[in-house]
Amino acid sequence: MSDLLDHPAAPAFDPESSGLPAKQTETPAPFDPQGASPDREVLRSVFGFESYRGEQGDIIRHVVEGGDALVLMPTGGGKSLCYQIPAIVRPGAAIVVSPLIALMRDQVESLKQLGVRAAALNSSLSFGEATTVERQLRAGQLDLVYVAPERLLTDSFLALLEDCELALFAIDEAHCVSQWGHDFRPEYLQLAILHNRFPWVPRIALTATADGPTRRDILERLELGEGRSFVAGFDRPNIRYSVQPKTAPRNQLLRFLADRKGQAGIVYCLSRNKVEETAAKLADEGYNALPYHAGLDAQVRAANQDRFIKEEGIVVVATIAFGMGIDKPDVRFVVHLDLPKSMEAYYQETGRAGRDGLPSEAWMIYGLQDVAKLRQMAETSEASEAQKRIESRKLDALLGFCETTRCRRQVLLEYFGESDMAACGNCDTCLEPVSSFDGTEIAQKALSCVYRTGQLFGAAHIIDVLLGGDTERIRKFRHDELSTYGIGKEVSRDEWRSVIRQLVSLGLLVVDMEGYGGLRLGNDCREVLRGERRIELRRDPAAKRGAGSTGRSGKSKGPVDFGDPEQDALFQALRAKRMELAKAQGVPPYVIFQDKQLVAMVLQQPANLSEFAGLSGVGQAKLERYGSAFLEVITSRA
Structure with a gap:
């Protein structure tokens, strides 16, 4: 895939012309938190941000200084910066282990748009393209190389790495190493070889999804026990x-x-x-x-x-x-x-x-x-x-x-x-707060009805019996003669559906999927039937038929309803310009600017390149490449 190697619109990486600090030729000295530092210069000039979020700064400085780390950070929290900035600052190339080609392609394209020397090695490349990347890696012409674990673990690639100066190893989607996780990948288990074969190269393992057992598994299986763990939390408030x-x-x-x-x-x-x-x-x-x-x-x-x-x-x-x-x-x-x-x-x-x-x-x-x-x-x-x-x-x-x-x-x-x-x-x-109620008695009625009908029938028939229905099946099986017939008339059909669903969720009822969906009693129902266990049930809110499920209204096609038709129109015009530029280059629109940058353009409406450079997420390379085009859209509507 040649666009991973020679994107026609991406300028050659030149630290002097791009404003990026020159790459370190030796391991950096400890940082002065109050003073200027290479990582902060990269943050500003390349990525266009003035400050770190959360623990980003501590993680980046720890890795830049050569430390190992496990980073748990929610999606969208800025995990990638935690290895991308150290990769640019530290001498040598960073090797990023990533399990999927699509993710590699996106990351590489986004970095090239920023003027960063990045490439990927995966099965989508021809032999010639892969050879070119390997030659660039050996010659010190790349800052980040994304590679699948299967390729990384080959003898030939490990031998190649021994001929290269390495800045760090980043292990993305690190939960794949754990059998406790939800996406276990056996090849990840072998990544401990990086510690054994390159003990002087810092390693950073990153994931957005790992509970306590999974985090312990990652530390143990990747031999990161002496590194620092940074747990930024799981909340995605947006x-x-x-x-x-x-x-x-x-x-x-x-x-x-x-x-x-x-x-x-x-x-x-x-x-x-x-x-x-x-x-x-x-x-x-x-x-x-x-x-x-x-x-x-x-x-x-x-x-x-x-x-x-x-x-x-x-x-x-x-x-x-x-x-x-x-x-x-x-x-x-x-x-x-x-x-x-x-x-x-x-x-x-x-x-x-x-x-x-x-x-x-x-x-x-x-x-x-x-x-x-x-x-x-x-x-x-x-x-x-x-x-x-x-x-x-x-x-x-x-x-x-x-x-x-x-x-x-x-x-x-x-x-x-x-x-x-x-x-x-x-x-x-x-x-829309939801209430609960003591559902012990109503649960007993449902469980008794399932038992007395022979534990053979599905929810619809059980509800018909509880409601005292007059159906052909009830008459055929003489279920209108049961003691549970009609004992649930005070509850609506929808409410009974909710009750039975919750009883199945609690394991008090079991659906026999091989028996055409018939309900039978669960192992733990005896205490409920005897009145020895209290059951709390949720009262489902009544279904609404409005425009949306969450009280939204309106027809905005963007992430923000500006409340001003002119601002909405400007946002759509900026989207159109972004799409035009993206199509010309064959890249996703968001690698040019994300929606949040377009929103900032609408709200701040910069009038010149100096003001445009002050937008969050606008680094030097993007300013030079796209600033004038987007300014033209903004000023034409001023």
């Missing part, structure tokens, strides 16, 4: 979390998307068939919707992913095969039409929204069949009994998140060990 019971999925999705046309988003489904059906339905409704799953032709998958990255307002409907390695910062929503497998998977998948820090949404619906499918998958897997217990606990935690009446963000963060957060005010349970 994401609004919402979960609804699944009633009419297609209509619920269309209502959610009604005022979000023109925005980029991802819709996750559990099956390939559902992916294709949902994508086709959205396309019929006027959305730029594309399917993505492992069963599609490889060229179709690649084309759909490329459109999502390079075009505005594309909605990808996908299985979980899509998303990891996608660095698109302006994904405004992530939808789950089916339950993910765990809290870790949910956190990572929803984390693909709002990487730019602008308002975004994570919206999920789930129902009885979702719970049943995931429980069956966990019980029938070929994993060891110990692993099955782990997966069962993870599923219980996810279901607890779905059924909570508390602040949803609090529950999510507590799962990852953060327990001191106040209610967020930006999730569905905060915006």
Whole structure:
């Protein structure tokens, strides 16, 4: 892929002309926190930022001085800077271990736009292109080289590294090393060889998704025990979390998307068939919707992913095969039409929204069949009994998140060990508080009805019996003669659906997927039936038929509703200019400027290059390349 090597619009890296400090020729001296330092010069002149966020500064200085580190930082929190700046400041090249070609391509292109010497080595390159990168690496002409773990671990590549001056090793997506994590990759286990073979080269392992056991596993398996751990937290305050019971999925999705046309988003489904059906339905409704799953032709998958990255307002409907390695910062929503497998998977998948820090949404619906499918998958897997217990606990935690009446963000963060957060005010349970009630008696009625009907029938029939319905099946099986017939008339059908879903979530009822969805009693139901265990149930709020699920309204196609038609028009004009420049270069629009930079242009309306240079995220290379073009758009509308 030649654009990784010789992008026609990317200027040659020249520290003197670009304003970038000259690369160190020896390990830097300790920093004076109060004074100027090479890392801060790079931060300003290359990346266009005046200050660090959170622990970025401490991490960067630690690595620049040669220390090892484990960095846990939420998606969009600026993890990449934690190794990119040390790579530029320290002598030699940084080797970045990354599991996916798409992520490498995005990172390399973004760095080239900043004037940084970067390249990737992966299977998408021809022999000649790969040879060129290796020659540049050996000659000291690159600052960062992205490589897959499989290539890194070959004898030939390790031998190549021994001939090179190395600044650091960065191990991205480090949770892949842990069998406790949600995306275990066996090849990551061998990365400890870096410590053994290059003990003088600092290593930084980075992840956005790792609970306590996973972090301990990373430290042990990568032999990072003597390094420092930086845990910046898991909170993504710009994401609004919402979960609804699944009633009419297609209509619920269309209502959610009604005022979000023109925005980029991802819709996750559990099956390939559902992916294709949902994508086709959205396309019929006027959305730029594309399917993505492992069963599609490889060229179709690649084309759909490329459109999502390079075009505005594309909605990808996908299985979980899509998303990891996608660095698109302006994904405004992530939808789950089916339950993910765990809290870790949910956190990572929803984390693909709002990487730019602008308002975004994570919206999920789930129902009885979702719970049943995931429980069956966990019980029938070929994993060891110990692993099955782990997966069962993870599923219980996810279901607890779905059924909570508390602040949803609090529950999510507590799962990852953060327990001191106040209610967020930006999730569905905060915006529309949900009540709970003593559901012991109503649970007893449902459990008794399942038992007396023979533990053979699905939820719909059980509810008919509880409501005293007059159906052919009730008459056929003489269920109108049971003591439980009609004992639940005080509860509506929708309320009974909610109760049964929650009883399945609690494991008090089990759905027999092989027995046509029949309900049977769970192992722990005896105490409830005897009145020895109190059951607290959630009272689902009534379904709304408004424009959206979270109280939004309006038709803004951007991440911000400026409230001023002229500002909205300027934002769209800046987007159009960005797309024009991106198409000319064959790059994603966001590597030129992210939405948040366009928003800043609208709000600050710089009048000259000096003022344009003061925008956050505008470094020297982007100022020289794009400043005049965007200023022309701004001043023409002043």
